[in-house]
Amino acid sequence: EDQVTQSPEALRLQEGESSSLNCSYTVSGLRGLFWYRQDPGKGPEFLFTLYSAGEEKEKERLKATLTKKESFLHITAPKPEDSATYLCAVHDQTGANNLFFGTGTRLTVIP
Amino acid sequence: SAVISQKPSRDICQRGTSLTIQCQVDSQVTMMFWYRQQPGQSLTLIATANQGSEATYESGFVIDKFPISRPNLTFSTLTVSNMSPEDSSIYLCSVDRGGTDTQYFGPGTRLTVL
Structure with missing residues (x-):
C-alpha cells in the first residue's frame, strides 16, 4: 500500500528564515x-x-525537488503570507486515479 | 487550472438526516473525485465519478452511505446519508483535467453533525 510521511508536523519560522519540508513516500511505481x-x-x-x-x-x-524516496519543498526567505499547511500526495502506476495524501506540515511564519 | 465551486460552503445538521453537496466546474471534465478531510487528518478519497457510469467507491465507503450523481461533464453531487457525528468533516470535490494527472480542488464543504 502507498505510504506518504511528511515531516515535521509543524514548523515555525521567522520571516526570512529559509527551511525545507520533507515528504517521504513508498509507492508501487511513482506516476507523480x-x-x-x-x-x-x-x-x-x-x-x-x-x-x-x-x-x-x-x-x-x-x-520542490524529488529523489527516488522523498521530496523536499524548500522555502527561501519566507513571508507571513506563506503560512499554511503544505500537503504532499502521490499517484502510483496501478491504474487507480486517486491521490494518496500525507498529513501535511503546518507552517507558521512569524513577522 | 479550473474554477470549481461547492454548495453549501458549510452546514450544521442533525443526526439521522442527509445532506447533498453540489460541485460545479467551469468547463467539461471527464473525472471528478470526492474526498473527505476529517479534523486534524489528511484527505481520503471517497469515490471517483465519471459521467455516464456508476461511481467507483474506495474501500470503507459504500454507495448507500455516500450516493453520488454525475449527470453531466460539469456537475456532480455527493449525498451524506443518515448522518452521525462521525461524519463531521470537510468534503471536497476535485477534477482531473485529463492527461496531466493533476487534480484541482474546490473550496470544500464543512459539515458538522450534532
Missing part, C-alpha cells in the same frame, strides 16, 4: 508526486507536480 498548499477553511491549492528523480520545480519562494 504533488505538492499542495491549504489555507484554513479552504481547499488545497495546487503548487507542483514532479514525475521523476532529479526533477525540480520553482515558484516564487518555493522550490
